[in-house]
Amino acid sequence: MKNIVKPCRFILDSDSDMQYIIDEISNLKCHDMIIHIEAVIHNTVFIQSIKKMIEDAFDEPHIGLMKISRDEPTAVTVYCLSEHSEIKTDRIIYELNQRHISAEHKLKMSRQSMIKRYFTDPLTNLPNLYKLRNDMHDSDQGSFIIIHIDNFKLINDFYGFVVGDYILEQSAQYLSSALDGNSVYKISPTEFAIILNDKLDFYELKTYMNTLSLKLQNLFFTYQETKIFIDFTLASSAGTSWDNVFSKVSMALHYAKDNHLSFWIYEDRMHFESEYEKNLELSIVIRNAIESSGIIPYFQPIVCNKTGVIKKYECLSRLINSKNEVLSPDLFIPITKKIKVYHLVTQEIINKSFETFKDSDLSFSINLSIEDVMSQKIYAFIVEKLATSKIGSRVVFELLESESINDYKKVARFINEVKRYGAKIAIDDFGSGFSNFSYLTKLDIDYIKIDGTLIENIDSDKNSELVVKTIVEFAHKLNIKTIAEYVHSSTILSKVKSLGIDYSQGYYIDKPHPQL
Numbered sequence: 001m002k003n004i005v006k007p008c009r010f011i012l013d014s015d016s017d018m019q020y021i022i023d024e025i026s027n028l029k030c031h032d033m034i035i036h037i038e039a040v041i042h043n044t045v046f047i048q049s050i051k052k053m054i055e056d057a058f059d060e061p062h063i064g065l066m067k068i069s070r071d072e073p074t075a076v077t078v079y080c081l082s083e084h085s086e087i088k089t090d091r092i093i094y095e096l097n098q099r100h101i102s103a104e105h106k107l108k109m110s111r112q113s114m115i116k117r118y119f120t121d122p123l124t125n126l127p128n129l130y131k132l133r134n135d136m137h138d139s140d141q142g143s144f145i146i147i148h149i150d151n152f153k154l155i156n157d158f159y160g161f162v163v164g165d166y167i168l169e170q171s172a173q174y175l176s177s178a179l180d181g182n183s184v185y186k187i188s189p190t191e192f193a194i195i196l197n198d199k200l201d202f203y204e205l206k207t208y209m210n211t212l213s214l215k216l217q218n219l220f221f222t223y224q225e226t227k228i229f230i231d232f233t234l235a236s237s238a239g240t241s242w243d244n245v246f247s248k249v250s251m252a253l254h255y256a257k258d259n260h261l262s263f264w265i266y267e268d269r270m271h272f273e274s275e276y277e278k279n280l281e282l283s284i285v286i287r288n289a290i291e292s293s294g295i296i297p298y299f300q301p302i303v304c305n306k307t308g309v310i311k312k313y314e315c316l317s318r319l320i321n322s323k324n325e326v327l328s329p330d331l332f333i334p335i336t337k338k339i340k341v342y343h344l345v346t347q348e349i350i351n352k353s354f355e356t357f358k359d360s361d362l363s364f365s366i367n368l369s370i371e372d373v374m375s376q377k378i379y380a381f382i383v384e385k386l387a388t389s390k391i392g393s394r395v396v397f398e399l400l401e402s403e404s405i406n407d408y409k410k411v412a413r414f415i416n417e418v419k420r421y422g423a424k425i426a427i428d429d430f431g432s433g434f435s436n437f438s439y440l441t442k443l444d445i446d447y448i449k450i451d452g453t454l455i456e457n458i459d460s461d462k463n464s465e466l467v468v469k470t471i472v473e474f475a476h477k478l479n480i481k482t483i484a485e486y487v488h489s490s491t492i493l494s495k496v497k498s499l500g501i502d503y504s505q506g507y508y509i510d511k512p513h514p515q516l
Contacts (some may be wrong), residue, residue, distance in 0.1 A: 004079050008108065010078045019051055020056045021076055030080035034062045038075045042067070048074065069104075118351050120150075121186035123165055124172035129187040135195065136242050143196040143205055143236060147175065147216070150231040150257070152190045163223055170221040171230060178215060202238040205265055209234050214263040221407055234263035244325045251276065270399055283339045285321050286332055290341060295348040297356070298512035299364075302483060302505045305497045312363035312396065315353040316512050317345060337371070346372050354389050356516070365396035365426060373399065373414045374407070386421035393422030396447065400428050416445050426483070431471060448475045450501070452486030459491045466501070472500050 008028065010021045025033070035054055039047050042065045053232040054076075068075075117132035127135075136144075149171065155392060156164035168186075175184045185193040210486055213234055220229040235244050235253035248266040256264035289295050297315040304311045319327040336342040350366060351366055357364045372378045397418060399411070415425050425437055426447035431454045439445065450471055454464045468484075475482050484496040487506030496504055 002052070007077050007079045009075055012050065012074045012076060015046070015049060018053050022053065025078050026057070028078065028080055030078075032062075032080075032487075033058075034064065035077040036064045036066045036077040036079070038066045038068045038072070038077060040068060040070050047074075051352060124169055124186045126172050126176070126184055126186040126192075128185060129193075132185045132187060132193055132195070135183065136245075140242055141197075143197055143198070143200045143208075144195070144242070144245050144249060145194040145209065145234060145236045146187075146253055147192040147194065147213075148233045148235070148253055148257075149190045150233055151229075155228060155230075159223070159228070163228070166223055167221060167230065174219070174221075179212075183192075202267065205236055205319055209236060209263045209265065217262075233261070234259050235266070236263070237266040239266070239268065249275075256291075279335055279338075282332060282335050285327075286319065286336055286339065287339065289319050289321065290344050290348065293348075295345050295352050296320060296514060297349050298514055299356070299516055300505060300512040301510050302365075302503050303509055305490055305493075305504055310362070310515060311503065312365060313350060313357075313363045313516065314367075314398070314512075315356075316367070317349045318512075325338055342369075342371070343375060343378055346378055350382065350385060354385060354391065354395075357394065358389065361394075362516075363394040363396060365398050367398045367400070367428060369400055370411070373411055379414060386418060386423060392418070397421045397423060398426040398427050398447075398449065399430040403411075412443060419444065429485075431467060437474065440475065440480060442466060445478075445480050447481045447483055447503075449483045449485055449505075452506075455484045455492060455506075456488060456498065458487045459489075459495050465495075468496075468501075469499055476500065 008024070010024065012021070025035075029446060037047060037054075047065075051065075052064060119127055119134065121128040149167075152164065152167070155167055168189075171192070172184070172186060175194075179194055180196060183195045185195075187193045196208070201438065213232070216230075216232045216234075218229065219232070220227045222228070232291070233253060233256050234386055235249050235256055237248040237252065239245065239248060252264040252266035256262070296318055298318045299313040299315060301310040302312045302314060303309060317329045317333070319329075319332050321327060333342070333345070336345050346368070346402075353364055353366055368378075382397075386395070394417075401461060418425070424446040425444065426449055427445055428449045429451045430448045431451040440448070448471065450468055454468050458464045458468060472482050481502045482500075483503040484492075484501045485505050487493050487496060487504040488508050490508065492506070493504055493508060
């Protein structure tokens with residue numbers, strides 16, 4: 001076949017193209033030529049007409065008919081021989097045809113390989129999310145379950161990605177064998193999915209998932225003689241169709257994880273969507289408020305119990321929406337953390353509080369979460385603010401006692417740095433949950449704000465009185481001032497004064513206001 005010059009290929013749309021092609025072929029300098037007519041069907045009037053025109057135009061042309069797929073256009077390909085060939089023309093046509101068939105086969109196999117790679121997870125060799133969606137599109141039968149590996153990040157971070165990949169491979173093998181007959185998919189780095197062949201009602205699905213969760217309990221794989229236990233959470237939907245099944249099962253999974261359940265099944269009557277829609281709407285409100293300066297501080301006075309004089313104000317975050325409604329932090333702060341704009345809220349409250357008190361002699365306090373203290377960005381922002389404002393000696397930063405401190409060194413570093421500018425530190429909500437008195441010994445604290453749940457019924461609850469009395473005595477021995485929250489009546493105020501609490505704050509004294 002070495003004496004064949006590079007072929008010339010001409011696309012045919014109609015009979016009228018043929019005369020031009022014949023003219024072009026005539027201009028080719030060939031000792032001999034082989035002409036292929038490529039078409040889906042050869043016995044049409046169009047193809048037979050082309051064949052006759054070629055036979056009429058050339059002296060005994062060697063014409064071969066070659067079948068092609070429906071995706072390809074009808075064409076005429078001319079193979080020029082550079083010299084008279086001793087090889088039989090039929091043999092040349094046969095070999096060219098075989099070469100075409102081989103190329104078609106390779107192309108088909110390549111396409112199949114690409115499709116398989118597109119629909120397959122490369123690590124576990126399980127069908128992936130695209131395959132799952134495709135299978136669900138083709139069939140509306142079956143029940144859909146997600147299996148989430150809860151502790152995968154911990155495993156991956158502690159042992160490294162090699163062990164992490166090993167755990168995923170072993171999990172895939174285990175699920176494939178344990179769920180024989182049902183389709184298992186790898187749909188995300190930490191999630192597998194199952195489509196059960198049968199459509200189960202709620203109670204059947206509950207029984208199945210309970211059995212499956214027991215199978216997955218205490219599951220471990222051994223890597224180099226180390227047992228690595230895997231924790232799973234399961235979720236499904238009891239709906240009768242695939243409509244919004246991914247969002248429904250995702251909501252069920254979040255609910256199960258938030259409530260520390262082994263599995264949860266979504267039902268339409270639960271109306272999880274309304275909560276998600278509400279959070280989505282609120283996230284838009286929050287972003288708009290940040291852009292339009294709608295995050296503002298409200299100020300609540302704190303009085304000295306000995307003199308009754310206002311000594312300081314607490315700056316409390318509020319959100320003003322487009323309807324001029326005021327939203328409390330309980331409503332919007334959790335969402336700001338989810339959408340990763342919480343640091344912007346902190347910065348806004350700090351900026352506006354400093355601006356309000358820059359020409360005042362009063363002290364003011366600002367709430368900080370442990371997340372704020374640990375954030376390098378917020379840490380740098382606060383230090384710069386203290387350095388440039390020249391009112392650092394009147395600032396108190398309140399740290400939430402209800403948020404556990406895991407890194408005392410970082411917190412101590414923050415406290416030491418802000419105290420260089422005269423700022424003071426308070427522990428807020430002290431006494432909520434399991435109070436940690438070690439905070440007071442490990443950290444350089446100036447104030448303790450006793451949690452409102454201990455104060456609000458202190459006149460009638462002897463246990464609350466005993467706990468508060470202990471806190472006050474302990475604090476005073478460490479030269480730490482105490483502040484009572486939730487002082488809502490004259491009786492409560494009298495009680496906290498009698499216990500030796502230094503300051504009071506609450507609705508009996510005054511509510512928070514946008515102005516001092």
